[in-house]
Amino acid sequence: MATTNLKGNSVNLTGNEINVGDLAPVISVVSNDLSDIEIGGQQGKAQILVVVPSLDTAVCAAETRRFNEEAAKLENASVTVISMDLPFAMGRFCTTEGIENLKVGSDFREKTFANAYGVLLADGPLAGLTCRAIFVVDVNGKISYKEICPEITSEPNYEAALAAVKETTSTSCCGTCQ
Secondary structure, eight states: OOEEEETTEEEEEESOOOOTTSBOOOEEEEOTTSOEEEESSOOSSEEEEEEOSOTTSHHHHHHHHHHHHHHTTOSSEEEEEEESSOHHHHHHHHHHHTOOSSEEEEOTTTOHHHHHHTOEEOSSTTTTSBOOEEEEEOTTSBEEEEEEOSBTTSOOOHHHHHHHHHHHHOOSOOSOOO
């Protein structure tokens, strides 16, 4: 069973652990307007799936603001922030914070995303929420980058995630083709 930490205390993750090279499960999450957003799988562009416990925390808010700024600079890539927050709260957050370059998706109904990607907190004070994680899905629907943040209260490695997106969306030859 995979683990992460909350303020230095180990917490277990549950669900299907997926790794780099695996096909990204296709899941629907609920947008702030209550419509479904399909994430994962082959979408014809790269996807950054930003997993946070709740937008109503300082670290999650800062992370979402940062990815909103970065999303404006990306070509052939989308960013979706996923949490267990209610869609209404997500909408209010986006309006208040001026979030316009990414989508927010709630997994509150059945925790389908959290279980499919192995990011559901199984125990500890935040049990039932998601951990902090980043998945980059390439244009072919495969996981090309994964980060389960070792400490839930710390921000992810933005540079590594963004480099993975740029690598998967690059049209230049890497030199290994024959």
